[in-house]
Amino acid sequence: MVSLRHLEIFPNIRNHRQMPSHMSKLIHLQTLSQFVAGFENGCKIEELGPLKNLRGILQLSCLERVESKEEAVAAKLVEKKNLHELILEWSSDFEGNDGNELEVLEGLQPHQNLQSLTITEYRGQVLGDAIFVENLAMIHLRECRNCERLPMLGQLPNLVELYIDSMNSLRCMGSEFYGNGSNNQGHSFSKLRKLWFIGLPNLEQWEDATVVSNSFGSLQTLFVSGCGKLKKLPNGLQCCSSLHDLTVADCPKLSLNVQNMHNLSSLRIHGLKKLPLGLGHLTNLKEMKFVGCMQDYDFTPFVSLQSLIIKLELRDECSGNCTQLPPHLQHLTALKQLSIGNFGGIEVPPEWLNNLTSLEMLSFEGCGNLRRLASTEAIRRLTNWSI
Numbered sequence: 001m002v003s004l005r006h007l008e009i010f011p012n013i014r015n016h017r018q019m020p021s022h023m024s025k026l027i028h029l030q031t032l033s034q035f036v037a038g039f040e041n042g043c044k045i046e047e048l049g050p051l052k053n054l055r056g057i058l059q060l061s062c063l064e065r066v067e068s069k070e071e072a073v074a075a076k077l078v079e080k081k082n083l084h085e086l087i088l089e090w091s092s093d094f095e096g097n098d099g100n101e102l103e104v105l106e107g108l109q110p111h112q113n114l115q116s117l118t119i120t121e122y123r124g125q126v127l128g129d130a131i132f133v134e135n136l137a138m139i140h141l142r143e144c145r146n147c148e149r150l151p152m153l154g155q156l157p158n159l160v161e162l163y164i165d166s167m168n169s170l171r172c173m174g175s176e177f178y179g180n181g182s183n184n185q186g187h188s189f190s191k192l193r194k195l196w197f198i199g200l201p202n203l204e205q206w207e208d209a210t211v212v213s214n215s216f217g218s219l220q221t222l223f224v225s226g227c228g229k230l231k232k233l234p235n236g237l238q239c240c241s242s243l244h245d246l247t248v249a250d251c252p253k254l255s256l257n258v259q260n261m262h263n264l265s266s267l268r269i270h271g272l273k274k275l276p277l278g279l280g281h282l283t284n285l286k287e288m289k290f291v292g293c294m295q296d297y298d299f300t301p302f303v304s305l306q307s308l309i310i311k312l313e314l315r316d317e318c319s320g321n322c323t324q325l326p327p328h329l330q331h332l333t334a335l336k337q338l339s340i341g342n343f344g345g346i347e348v349p350p351e352w353l354n355n356l357t358s359l360e361m362l363s364f365e366g367c368g369n370l371r372r373l374a375s376t377e378a379i380r381r382l383t384n385w386s387i
Helices: 011-015 069-073 101-107 300-305 327-331 351-355 376-381
Strands: 034-036 056-061 083-089 116-120 138-142 161-165 194-198 221-225 245-249 266-270 287-292 311-316 337-341 361-365 384-386
Touching: 069 101, 300 327, 327 351
Parallel strands: 034 056, 056 083, 083 116, 116 138, 138 161, 161 194, 194 221, 221 245, 245 266, 266 287, 287 311, 311 337, 337 361, 361 384
Antiparallel strands: none
């Protein structure tokens, strides 16, 4: 076994007590998909120290069992230059370990070559900046429920994807989030293309960058969900002209302005009290989905989108008794797909559906009082329709 080079560990091993003892003897090991930290000598995380040839992906589980920074440092992750993805995982039922979580995290410092870092179920209040090395392209932070601030991620010059999920204690994202801009000629998140913020129920304020002059210059996808107290996005995002795909869900207090998102092609809104401002100024918009109280929405900007929108979905989430479709839809002459949901009061589709000469797919779901479809002429043009 000493000559073993590849060892795949099944995902459910984290339910076991610990790894086999004295893994450190496998000095030729190149592939080790997962290591479950143990308490006993011969099973602790320090067994990774001599395994200098590890490469590819490494997942470290049950990190609450690591008792000190010194023990974490003994794993010698900083010397493992061939690892490109690292997953650091604490157990979901772990509440805290005498406040040493940050020290353990700092002891797990990876090599500068690392490209992807995931941290899950971390229980510290702070995420140290040093562990986020310069070459990182992807960062996923999940279930770090005690974290009160985000590290300086904006200064990472190669960061392409950032995913943050379930940070219950985060109340403000200040200017430190953007970094000092020193690595990007005054720009922060200069290469970031995908950004997800999900499940931040206490986030109230997202500040603009103060030190850097420009931010999010390459962003293409933005997903913001479950931020129930957030009222406004920073100007760097609301004025992001590179953005193509925007989703905002379950952020009832958020006021959104998309006027300067000139390249936006896909927009999905769930649960906003009002439709975004500036819709009529978008010249590349192709797909839209709105879920919310249809009776509260002003669809007037649709008049300016008549030759643009090819796919539209509307779903009512209030009374469910809407008796008619918004008449402004009749101006969307380029529309090819139309989906209507929970318009429970509608009985007969409007005659102006005949004006949608490009329409190919028509769907009514949850419209229990609908007695018939549109005119025979409109139906004849459809290639796909459903009730």
